[in-house]
Amino acid sequence: MDARRQDTQIAADEADAPAHTGGVAAAELQRMLARAVDQSPVSILITDTAGRVEYVNARYTEITGYAADEVLGQKAGAMRSGLTPPEVYADLWRTIRRGDDWRGELCNRRKDGRLYWDSVHIVPILDETGRVAHYLSIQEDISARKENEETIRLWATVFENSGEAVMITDPANHIVSVNQAFTHITGYAPGEVIGRNPSVLGSGRHDAAFFAEMWRRLNAYGHWQGEIWDRRKSGEVYPKWLGISAVRDPQERLTHYVAVFSDISERKAAQERIEYLARHDPLTGLPNRMTLADRLEQALAHAERTQTRIALLFLDLDRFKTINDSLGHPVGDALLQELTRRLKGAVRETDTVSRLGGDEFVILAGGLGDPEMAADIAAKILAAVHRPFLVDSHRLSTSTSIGITLYPDDGADFDTLLKKADIAMYHAKDAGRNTYRFFTEQMNAHAHERLLVQNHLRQAIERNELVLHFQPQVALDSGRIVGVEALVRWRSPELGLVPPDRFIPMAEESGAIVDVGDWVLREACRQARAWCDEGLPALPVAVNISALQLRHGDFVERVLRTLDETGHDPAMLELEFTESILIQDIARVLDQVRRLKAIGISIAIDDFGTGYSSLAYLKQLDVDRLKIDRSFIRDIGSDPDDDAIVRAVTQMARSLRLKLIAEGTETVEQTRFLLAEGCCEAQGFLYSPPLAADDFAALYRGCGGHFSRPPAAPR
Secondary structure, eight states, X not given: OOHHHHHHHHHHHTSOXXXXXXXXXXXXXXXXXXXXXXXXXXXXEEEETTOBEEEEOHHHHXXXXXXHHHHTTSBTTTTBOSOXXXXXXXXXXXXXXXXXXXXXXXXXXXXXXXXXXXXXXXXXXXXXXXXXXXXEEEEEEOHHHHHHHHHHHHHHHHHHHOSSXXXXXXXXXXXXXXXXXXXXXXXXXXXXXXXXXXXXXXXXXXXXXXXXXXXXHHHXXXXXXXXXXXXXXXXXXXXXXXXXXXXXXXXXXXXXXXXXXXXXXXXXXXXXXXXXXXXXXXXXXXXXXXXXXXXXXXHHHHHHHHTOEEXXXXXXXXXXXXXXXXXXXXXXHHHHHHHHHHHHHHSOTTSEEEEEETTEEEEEXXXXXXXXXXXXXXXXXXXXXXXXXXXXXXXXXXXXXXXXXXXXXXXXXXXXXXXXXHHHXXXXXXTTSSSEEEOOHHHHHHHHHHHHHHHHHHHHTTTTOEEXXXXXXXXXXXXXXXXXXXXXXXXXXXXXXXXXXXXXXXXXXXXXXXXXXXXXXXXXXXXXXXXXXXXXXXXXXXXXXXXXHHHSSOHHHHHHHHHHHHTOOGGGEEEEEXXXXXXXXXXXXXXXXXXXXXXXXXXXXXXXXXXXOOHHHHXXXXXXXXXXXXXXXXXXXXXXXXXXXXXXXXXXXXXXXXXXXXXXOOSHHHHHHHHHHTOXXXXXXXXXXXXXHHHHHHHHHHHTXXXXXXXXXXX
C-alpha cells in the first residue's frame, strides 16, 4: 500500500462514529478529503512526533522538487537552506511539543539548489488519549511576495535617502508623499505640504503661459523637465531642475504624478561666475576685450543712426613694471584696483572702462559730437592718474600715456580702431609720457617701422650688425679718464643706424635682450683686453645688465665663462643693475651678486633715484657705486627739486661709503655743483659722446688719459 493510501486509511480509522456508519457515503467523503488534500494549492506535509515524513501532497513535490518516495521516512529537514537562524527552529519545536500551533517563515532550498521562502503553519494532531501523534505542516511558497516586499523596501529606502527631492501627487495634483531631500531643499516638513497643491512652492517668477505649456507637454508626452524657480519656506527664491512624470496603471488610468527635482543654486552660481570671468577681468571686475568688442559693435550701430563719433582711448600706465618689480605684485595689483576706481570717476556713466591685461586699459566713449570731447575725457584721466596713490603705506607717483582713435575717422571695426589706438599710445610715450595723442597715418607708418625693427632685431647678432661705443667716465677734480661705459649700437643694412632707445625696449619685450646683453658683455671684455694688448692702460669697463639676463639660466656662470674666454681682468669689470631688478627674488639676486664680487667684479646701481629700492637692500648687496640718473642732472641750477635730490643722494652715498658718478653732464655749471656736493666722477657730452672703439683709443692717446679742461658744451 503506497503512502497516500496509508494516510487515507489512517484518516478513515480516525474518523468519528457517524462517518463509520455512513457506509458508502463515508468512504466517498474520505476519498473527497484525500483528493482535496492532494490537490491543495499549498504544500501539506505530515510527520510523526520525531519529525519523520509520513505524507506529502503533490503541491509539495511541485514546490520543492522532491518526490514523495524521496522524503517518506526521512527527517523533514531536506529543504533547509541553512539561512534560517537555529533559534527559529528551536522555537518551532518548543511550541509544537507543547501542543500549540506554530506559525512563521522559513528560508528553504529546492532540490535544484534554488532558495525560496515558505509561510509555515504547523498543527499538532492528537490521538484518542489527547497525546500528540502527528504534526500537520501547511506550507505556502511566498517567494514572490517576499521579492515584492524587498523591492518595495528598497524603493522606500531609495525614496527616503535620495539626494534629489521626490514629490508624489494624486491625479488632482494634491501632494500625497515627499522624501527627506524635499524637506531639506524646501524647508517644508511632510505634514506641512501633504494634501496641498504644489503651487505652495511657487516663486511667482513664471507666468500662466509657462505652466500652461508645461501641463500641455506633460499630458501629451507623459513627461516634462526643465529649469524652474521656486520659493523655500524661508521665502528664499532658488532655481531647481525639475522632472515630472505621469504614472498610469495597466489600464492606462492616471494614478499619480511623480516630481523629482534638485537644487541647482550652486551650479547656477558657478556657471554665472564662469560666464562673468569669461567677459570680465578678475582683478578689477572691468569688462575684458571680448565684452569691449561686443559693446563697441552696439555703439557703432547707434553712432551710425545718430551720426555721432565714437572714441577708443588706449591707456598704458607709465613705469608700472618698475613698481611691480620693486614693490611686488600685491602692491601692483592694489595700484591697478585704485586706478580702476579713478578711471570710473573720470569718465561719463555711459562710457565703458575695460582692462585688456597688465597695465593696459581701454575706454569706449560714444555719442561724441567732435574730437575735442575725447580730448576732454583724456585730460580728466591724466589729471586723475597724476595724483599720488597711497598703497600699503607706499606713496606712489605715476602717470599714463593715452592713444585715441575715432570712428568713423580712423576705422569702422573693433580690431582696426584698437590697433590704431595702441599705435597712438606708443607715440604718447615717445612724446614724454603723461600725455595723449590722436592717431594719424604718420603714426601708422612709424608702427610699421617698429615692426620692421622687431623682425630684423632677431637677426642682428647672427649678421654681426651690433657694435659697441664707449663713453669716458671722468674724475671731475682732475679730468682723468677713470673708466668707460660700453653702450650698444645697431647698424642695420635695411634700417641704418638704429639708436638704442628704439631697439632696446623692443629687445626687452621680445626676450632678445638676453642674447644682446650677453653679446655686449662678451664684446666689452674682448675690447678692453684688446686695448691692453695695444698698449693702453687697463681701464674699468661698465656694462649694463638686463633683468632678463639675471633671471635667465646661470648668469654668474655665463659671466665667468666670458671672462675666461676673453682674458679680461674681473677687477676691471663693473656690472650695472637698475634698482628694480635688485628687488626681484632678492635672495637669488644677493647670492649672484656675492659670487660676482667674490671674484673681484664691481657692482653699480644705474639710474639711481628713479626706482623704489630701499637702503637696506643697498647695504645687503654691498654695492660699490651709484649712478645718478641724467634726469636729475639736466636741470641742476634751474630746478630746486633736482638740486635737493642730487644733494641728498651724494650725502647718502658718502654715509654708506659708496662711489658716486653722475651721467648726462653737459655743462660746466653742472660739474661745479656736483664737485661742491661731493660727487667726484661724471660722464656726458661735456667730455665726450660715446665713441667707437678705435675713436676712443685715439682720444685717449691724444689727451694722455686726461682732459685738461672741460670742453664747451655741444650745441
